[in-house]
Each structure stands twice: as structure tokens, then as C-alpha cells.
Amino acid sequence: MVLSAADDLKARExxxxxxxxxxxxxxxxxxASGTSDAHVRGIASSVVDRLAEAGVKAHHVEGVQTxxxxxxxxxxxxxxxxxPEARAFYQxxxxxxxxxxxxxxxxxxxx
Numbered sequence: 566m567v568l569s570a571a572d573d574l575k576a577r578e579x580x581x582x583x584x585x586x587x588x589x590x591x592x593x594x595x596x597a598s599g600t601s602d603a604h605v606r607g608i609a610s611s612v613v614d615r616l617a618e619a620g621v622k623a624h625h626v627e628g629v630q631t632x633x634x635x636x637x638x639x640x641x642x643x644x645x646x647x648x649p650e651a652r653a654f655y656q657x658x659x660x661x662x663x664x665x666x667x668x669x670x671x672x673x674x675x676x
Contacts, residue, residue: 568669570615571597574608582664593642602632605646609635
């Protein structure tokens with residue numbers, strides 16, 4: 566549902582990291598990029614709205630005002646939405662490089 570909502574707003578470079586067994590705080594990281602701060606904020610809004618429609622509320626939200634790095638914490642799934650420069654700087658995929666990585670089908674088609 567998160568990936569679909571992000572894809573609807575044309576999120577880029579979507580990746581799902583399976584953190585089960587590696588992190589006690591959450592099971593999954595979903596990481597994606599927008600093309601601008603406004604795009605990142607729009608993707609965040611789409612994800613929050615789509616999950617709210619399904620009865621899932623965000624436990625914690627950070628970074629929406631700036632749009633450089635938005636964190637949406639749904640407890641078992643934490644969504645990280647980045648401006649490309651912030652994503653390159655923080656390199657979450659590298660930090661969690663031992664986690665199994667899944668690229669959604671929508672991203673594989675564009676490769």
C-alpha cells in the first residue's frame with residue numbers, strides 16, 4: 566500500500582529493506598525519492614492519506630515542513646522520503662546494507 570501510494574505520485578528509486586531480525590524497532594524501511602521538496606511533501610501526503618483510508622494512522626511524522634527528509638513511522642513500517650541530495654548524504658541503504666533489499670516491480674520496469 567505504501568509503495569502504491571508513493572508510485573501514484575511518481576516517487577523515484579523506491580526500495581524496501583527487510584529489517585526483521587536486524588532491528589527491534591521496525592520490520593521494514595521503505596525508501597524513496599522525490600524530485601523536489603514539494604514533490605517529497607506530496608508523496609508523504611499521499612502515503613499518509615492512503616494508509617488513513619485503510620485505518621492505519623502514522624505513529625510519528627517528521628520533516629514534512631522542509632521536505633528534504635520526511636519520516637513516516639507506521640511502527641512495523643517506517644517510510645523515508647528524500648530529496649535526492651539528502652538521500653545521497655544519509656545513505657540509509659548503505660547503513661543497512663546487510664538487510665535484504667527489494668525493488669518494487671514498478672522500479673524494475675524503468676531500469
